[in-house]
Amino acid sequence: MRNLAHVDEGGGPLPEGRRLYVLAAVLSPESEEAALRSGMRVPLLDGQDHIHHHSESGKRRVEIAHLIATLSFTGAIITTRATRNNEQELARARLLARLLPRLQHVERVDAAIIESRHGSDCHDRRTMNRLQRSRQVNSPFRVVHVRKRQDERLWLADFVVGAYVSALLHDEPEPWDIITATHVIDVN
Numbered sequence: 001m002r003n004l005a006h007v008d009e010g011g012g013p014l015p016e017g018r019r020l021y022v023l024a025a026v027l028s029p030e031s032e033e034a035a036l037r038s039g040m041r042v043p044l045l046d047g048q049d050h051i052h053h054h055s056e057s058g059k060r061r062v063e064i065a066h067l068i069a070t071l072s073f074t075g076a077i078i079t080t081r082a083t084r085n086n087e088q089e090l091a092r093a094r095l096l097a098r099l100l101p102r103l104q105h106v107e108r109v110d111a112a113i114i115e116s117r118h119g120s121d122c123h124d125r126r127t128m129n130r131l132q133r134s135r136q137v138n139s140p141f142r143v144v145h146v147r148k149r150q151d152e153r154l155w156l157a158d159f160v161v162g163a164y165v166s167a168l169l170h171d172e173p174e175p176w177d178i179i180t181a182t183h184v185i186d187v188n
Helices: 030-041 058-070 085-105 118-133 152-169 174-182
Strands: 003-014 018-029 075-084 111-115 142-146 185-187
Touching (some): 111 152
Parallel strands (some): 003 111
């Protein structure tokens, strides 16, 4: 059975012109794919083609968090870095360099599915190549970029990262508390 990680980014403003940059990796066995994908489609509204934490009202965020609490995924890892606005790509590279080896060697993940940022995916590939050359990750581990609308498990990662950021920076703890009451999420 293959284990997967779905990775998305988030962030928010910090004092003194800095930003918090966050990556969330939601872990799940491939055998749960159909249940997770259909489960994340349940809260879609008419005309909505994906779930995005930032676009939802506070009430809907709580409803979606309750739904996520019922889904069967292994857990999640959140990794953070404070940065300046013009250093977000560097922050992402450093977080991926910390996250990807852990996914392969500690969490026993076979592939990381990362939300595609179109032209910026090359930066992630460069980080992955550097990790392979330094033998921090090895060839069985794969990184795949997918558009958010193509995989509902990326919606799940988006919601987890958004709930974390909202709890930490925007005094909106309820969705985060609901999710963490039922799922193990390691924040580092």
